[in-house]
Amino acid sequence: MKGAHLAVEAVTHSYRRAGAPAVCDVTFQVEPGEALALVGRSGCGKSTLLHIMSGLILPTQGKVLIDGLHVTGPSPKWVVMFQQPSLYPWMSVAQNVALGLKFTGRKREIATRVPEMLRLVELSDYADRNVQDLSGGQQQRVALARSLAPAPEVLLLDEPFSALDAFTRGTLQRDVRRIAKELGITLVLVTHDLPEAVVMADRALVLSANPGRLADIVDIDLANRDDLRSPEYAEARARLAGAYERAAGRELGAAEAADDAGLSENQGLSAARPAVR
Numbered sequence: 689m690k691g692a693h694l695a696v697e698a699v700t701h702s703y704r705r706a707g708a709p710a711v712c713d714v715t716f717q718v719e720p721g722e723a724l725a726l727v728g729r730s731g732c733g734k735s736t737l738l739h740i741m742s743g744l745i746l747p748t749q750g751k752v753l754i755d756g757l758h759v760t761g762p763s764p765k766w767v768v769m770f771q772q773p774s775l776y777p778w779m780s781v782a783q784n785v786a787l788g789l790k791f792t793g794r795k796r797e798i799a800t801r802v803p804e805m806l807r808l809v810e811l812s813d814y815a816d817r818n819v820q821d822l823s824g825g826q827q828q829r830v831a832l833a834r835s836l837a838p839a840p841e842v843l844l845l846d847e848p849f850s851a852l853d854a855f856t857r858g859t860l861q862r863d864v865r866r867i868a869k870e871l872g873i874t875l876v877l878v879t880h881d882l883p884e885a886v887v888m889a890d891r892a893l894v895l896s897a898n899p900g901r902l903a904d905i906v907d908i909d910l911a912n913r914d915d916l917r918s919p920e921y922a923e924a925r926a927r928l929a930g931a932y933e934r935a936a937g938r939e940l941g942a943a944e945a946a947d948d949a950g951l952s953e954n955q956g957l958s959a960a961r962p963a964v965r
């Protein structure tokens with residue numbers, strides 16, 4: 689497996705009937721094998737951007753290129769994982785992991801790929817178990833193995849660990865990063881959880897809301913990712929938190945500017961009223 693290069697070019701998206709665009713003129717690139725986080729508060733357009741990258745939504749303007757290929761729909765080259773693992777409860781772990789290969793006509797690869805993927809997510813001993821008997825974290829590992837089985841070049845994650853308890857979440861965050869690096873695939877992670885971005889990503893893009901714009905880029909260049917309490921981690925977390933707050937501040941600035949605009953529009957009205965001052 690290898691990672692693909694991803695380019696988001698001047699992407700703007702407006703949902704039908706919505707007033708302001710959810711995402712406005714966003715441009716960035718992700719290098720092959722890089723782990724990138726998209727952070728920003730709820731409603732700033734993170735999921736919209738991820739759906740556009742996966743081809744599930746076509747943007748109103750702009751485009752996404754994966755290794756130069758215009759993304760216009762889903763492909764086995766890129767896969768998305770959501771908060772809910774959405775497994776088939778009546779199937780075994782191995783059967784669930786085999787699904788992607790089955791649906792893409794690659795049944796012959798099942799015998800080798802499925803055990804390989806189960807080893808990667810550390811579930812080799814669970815191959816024949818029913819997925820219903822697994823914990824939430826284990827189910828998310830099954831979903832990860834299923835996503836990786838067809839050997840995608842880009843893995844897109846939309847808050848995939850937010851339903852899990854803190855300990856399980858921490859282990860999965862590190863494992864997913866390790867696995868993506870081992871396979872060399874490109875990882876894009878959407879999260880509102882800043883520590884998660886610091887643990888998992890090489891770089892974080894900070895979005896501001898209304899409309900969703902790219903506000904800042906923070907490099908998370910850590911020499912050692914094993915010690916969560918290192919000063920290096922604390923420094924990276926502080927830098928990202930600073931960028932996040934500045935982006936939120938800018939939103940506030942924009943809201944104030946809109947208020948000002950509203951005031952000037954109403955000047956005709958206030959002129960008709962007796963001056964109080």
Ligand SMILES: Nc1ncnc2c1ncn2[C@@H]1O[C@H](COP(=O)(O)OP(=O)(O)O)[C@@H](O)[C@H]1O
Binds near residue numbers: 704706728729731732
């Ligand atoms: N299907 C939809 N139809 C209309 N508006 C939507 C739809 N999905 C999301 N939105 C709006 O677009 C904006 C961005 O949403 P979303 O991408 O889900 O943000 P995030 O993932 O950062 O929380 C929000 O204002 C949201 O209400």
Ligand SMILES: [Mg+2]
Binds near residue numbers: 734
């Ligand atoms: Mg979202």
